[in-house]
Amino acid sequence: MKEVSFRILSNRPLTGEVFEMKLSGDVSDFRGPGQFAEVALPGFFLRRPISAADLGENSLTLIYKTVGKGTGSMSRLTPGAELSILTGLGNGYDxxxxxxxxxxxxxxxxxxxxxxxxxxxxxxxxxxxxxxxxxxxxxxxxxxxxxxxxxxxxxxxxxxxxxxxxxxxxxxxxxxxxxxxxxxxxxxxxxxxxxxxxxxxxLEERMGCGFGACMGCTIETASGPKRVCRDGPVFRKEELLWGK
Amino acid sequence: MGKMSVDLCGIELENPVIPASGTFGFGYEFAELYDINRLGTFSFKGTTLYPRFGNPTPRIAETPAGMLNAVGLQNPGVEKVIAEELPKLRRVFSKKVMANVSGFSEEEYEKTAALLDKEEIVGWIELNVSCPNVHGGGMSFGTDPDRAARVTERVKRAVKKPLIVKLSPNVTDVAEIARACEAAGADGISLINTLMGMRIDPGTRRPILGNVTGGLSGPAVFPVALRMVWQVYEAVKIPVVGMGGVTSAEDAIEMILAGATAVEVGAANLTDPMASLKIVEDLPRVMEKYGIDSLADVKGAAHHG
The missing domain is CATH 3.40.50.80 (Nucleotide-binding domain of ferredoxin-NADP reductase (FNR) module)
Known part of the structure; x- marks a missing residue:
């Protein structure tokens, strides 16, 4: 995990409610697909967890849906603005x-x-x-x-x-x-x-911190309680108890 | 540079900044980010006698200038905390830690506290009689002066380390509860735990939190917390640890001026994992700005004209 200040390069609607934001900044803490970022939005207390849709040399693409006031305000941010983002969160796909x-x-x-x-x-x-x-x-x-x-x-x-x-x-x-x-x-x-x-x-879950401190996103798994943010968000099929 | 060290129940803290229970895990995860020995100390995740999964999700909801949580004391139980968590902590933390203890009966509180009291790394027992997110435990002990006094007295007899009782703001007269705990043998008071609240999702027409209600924390509660620290400082002679919405060194100084010996930082750790360290680093500058040579010297200064 690393806190990085990113600059917005573009922020455009892909559909009526889904937006694509491209940002430039240090992505060295991301290890691979399936990991996510926690985006701090001006005026909102908690960060928004959003998975990395693409990673470049010094660029990050986030695709998000405007589900509430926070992501709504995110959709109105313009290129050039700076955002504090926690990078490299969670464990990605194997x-x-x-x-x-x-x-x-x-x-x-x-x-x-x-x-x-x-x-x-x-x-x-x-x-x-x-x-x-x-x-x-x-x-x-x-x-x-x-x-x-x-x-x-x-x-x-x-x-x-x-x-x-x-x-x-x-x-x-x-x-x-x-x-x-x-x-x-x-x-x-x-x-x-x-x-x-x-x-x-x-998996997706409402999160507090996004890095394993608050126990806000815990699920029961085959090997005991796991935090979606820190132990996931990717879980192997045999870890999930949905068949039980 | 001004003097940041303070004495908390006979143990010197290099500075008064203490990440609050439930926002800092068992410390070692934050130690990946910075040297947690730079903190005064921290209060570890609320521990109960038996393992607890906690409440169903969602456990978190955002609020204006804060958040609700209804985690419900998820923890692996005191035996695993001692066998697995504290050894990991020892590798990265050389100071004394505050052991946060919760329970569902006086006996559970007593047993859990007694077990943790024997651990070398534990400096203080913080008795959580104020968790609003469990049923039949936690806060039900801290909202009645007689029950608070009984559990304090019983735990006090079972431990050698200083006993700090963590109080709930969800009461009519917090000073009365604080006095009852002091009379029962508490060595310190910490406050406030979270304020009970809720949110409803208009889309589903149902409460957002799986537990229906949760505890409000973050900057929204700071003025309420400060007022209660002020009241308790006037009501008791034992040290007071102030918490509730502290996000900056200025907030910490306000708490100390209201009467806090040390200051816990909670929700801020969840939005910025470096928040507690930033407060430690910023304190000297803010002390200088306000002409404060020693934090211990200005404790409660706002009470004297």
Missing amino acids: LSRAGETPLLIGGGVGVPPLYLLAKRLREEGKAVRAILGFNTKSEIFYEEEFRALGAGVTVTTVDGSAGTKGFVTDALPEKPGYFYACGPLPMLRAVYRAVPGAGEFS
Whole structure:
């Protein structure tokens, strides 16, 4: 963990409620995809935990949904502004378990950390397949960015306005392989039930500190209570007790 | 440079800054960021006799200038704290630590405190009779003068280290409770624990916190905390440790002027992991600005015209 002052390079809407913020600053504390940042917003007491969607030499991309006043104010920040961000938080995905044909399953704002994962896996020459689930056509984002990486992309929408109609679990391949999933809890639980093989889930929880001090985001796991922020946010399938 | 050291119940603190229980874990995680020996001391995570998972999530909600928490005393239980957490702490901390103790019966408080009292690294026992997030324990002991006195008296008999009783602000007359604890043998008083509050999500029409209510902390509570430190300083002769919304060296000085011997820093640690260290580093400058040569000399100065 490292506190870094970042400068906003751009901050643009991807859909009605989802924004992409690009920042420049020291990202040396990030070890890989699945880790997150805690963003301090002027006028708000707690920081906002947001996963890294992309990392460059000296740049960070955050994709966030405007769910409340804090993220609403974040969407109005303009290029040039400085933000204090805690970097390199949490444990990311384990790329060593990917196999040759990893499957990435993302829903809504669970899609962003999978973009950085897809990028890293493609760099390793893996045949990445991605299922990206959204409610409706107007909420789709980053489909082209995933394709540009050379990933095989399947989009699902609940209302059928684009791609396969239904949920991400309606578009699962016959041989899923090792999977990485990130999205809303009901989607993750559905994936947990639908995919028989091994994989990893990235969880979301309301956090206090984001670095393991307050015990605000603890869940029960197969190996006892774990803090989503410090021990996660990525957990292996066998760690989660959703089948119990 | 002015003198920052203070005497807390017979143990000298190099400076009066103490990260508060529940915001600093068992210290070693912050030791990855800086040398935690630069702090006066810290109060470790509230420990109970048996392991506790705590409350269901969400446990955290934001508020204007602060936050609510309803963690509910998650901790591995006193045996594991002694066997696993304190050895990790010893590797990074050479000072005496404050052991924060909670419970659900007088007997639990007594047993837990007695076990921690035997640990060399423990300098003080901070008796948490003020946690608002558990049922049938914690705060129910600290909101009634007779119950507070009984648990204080019983724990005092079982320990050799100084006993500091941590009080709740969720009472009509905090001075009365403080006096009752002093009469029962407390060596110090710390206050305030969090103020009970809640938030509702209009979208779901349900309380945000899994526990429905939680404890409010952060800058929003600072004036309330300062007022209560002021009242308790006038009510008792034993040292008072002030806390509640302290986020700066200026806040710490206000607490000391109100009568605090030392100052705990809570919620600020959660938004800035360096917050407590920054206060330590900033104190000399702020002391000089206000012409303070020694913090101990200005303790309670606001009470005398």
